[in-house]
Amino acid sequence: MVSMKVRILLFARLRDLLGTDSVELDSPDIESVGDAYRILRARHPELEDFSRSLLVAVNQEFADWNTPVEEGDELALFPPVSGGQPPAEADYPVDASGDIYRIVRERIRTRGLVSQLTRDQDGAAVTFFGIVRNNTRGRRTTHLVYEAYEPMALRKMREIGESLRQRWQIGQVGMVHRLGRLEIGEVSVAIVITSPHRGIAFESCRYAIDRLKQTVPIWKKEFFEDGEVWVEGEFPAAEEGPAPPELV
Numbered sequence: 001m002v003s004m005k006v007r008i009l010l011f012a013r014l015r016d017l018l019g020t021d022s023v024e025l026d027s028p029d030i031e032s033v034g035d036a037y038r039i040l041r042a043r044h045p046e047l048e049d050f051s052r053s054l055l056v057a058v059n060q061e062f063a064d065w066n067t068p069v070e071e072g073d074e075l076a077l078f079p080p081v082s083g084g085q086p087p088a089e090a091d092y093p094v095d096a097s098g099d100i101y102r103i104v105r106e107r108i109r110t111r112g113l114v115s116q117l118t119r120d121q122d123g124a125a126v127t128f129f130g131i132v133r134n135n136t137r138g139r140r141t142t143h144l145v146y147e148a149y150e151p152m153a154l155r156k157m158r159e160i161g162e163s164l165r166q167r168w169q170i171g172q173v174g175m176v177h178r179l180g181r182l183e184i185g186e187v188s189v190a191i192v193i194t195s196p197h198r199g200i201a202f203e204s205c206r207y208a209i210d211r212l213k214q215t216v217p218i219w220k221k222e223f224f225e226d227g228e229v230w231v232e233g234e235f236p237a238a239e240e241g242p243a244p245p246e247l248v
Helices: 012-018 033-043 045-053 110-115 150-167 196-214
Strands: 004-010 022-027 055-058 061-063 074-079 100-104 124-131 139-148 173-178 180-183 187-195 218-224 227-231
Touching: 004 012, 004 033, 004 110, 012 045, 012 227, 022 033, 033 045, 033 055, 033 074, 045 124, 100 110, 100 150, 110 124, 110 173, 110 187, 124 196, 139 173, 150 173, 173 196, 187 196
Parallel strands: 004 074, 100 173
Antiparallel strands: 004 022, 055 061, 055 074, 124 187, 139 180, 139 218, 173 187, 218 227
């Protein structure tokens, strides 16, 4: 049989658990995502506790255990989704429609983002800023660290923007998420929606942040005075795919 080579990317707790951010597999028994995971889990039994709460992607698109795998494919396993300084006056790059989708490692320029997207024909601009708070369930938070599967995250952010345009008559969309270490009071994510009417702007902005939290592969680790923990979303029961493959 012909051997199949695939690369598996690991994120958040999975990366910490295995002590690496990627694993290369080379086996003639790989035909699907489930086959690749079965081989990986045989090598790393500690993955068993995560099997039913994993999300998977192939070439930056969400997949399931039955998705076929081809030579050279890039797989990713991750839990449910929860540098230098550029000039402060610099504009964020825009796409062909005038929207902004960015992942950054510096302070998000919130004022510039709003002014850059607002048009003369807009009657409303609604913003959402996610801000690092100093506590979680009674524990004092010292700081956060965010990481992402960046190429897929940007693709999913753009898909949210396309979905917004299909649902509402909006103007421009801006989504900027920050990675790396964030201190208390800093902005982790900024979303801006402009529209001729305020009702649409409010509704679409709420939809955008909810979808970002559900589908964009970005995670945070929360640091406390007495420990640290990866903060992960709940695996949506209504959307669960097939059970993970069993070892043979």
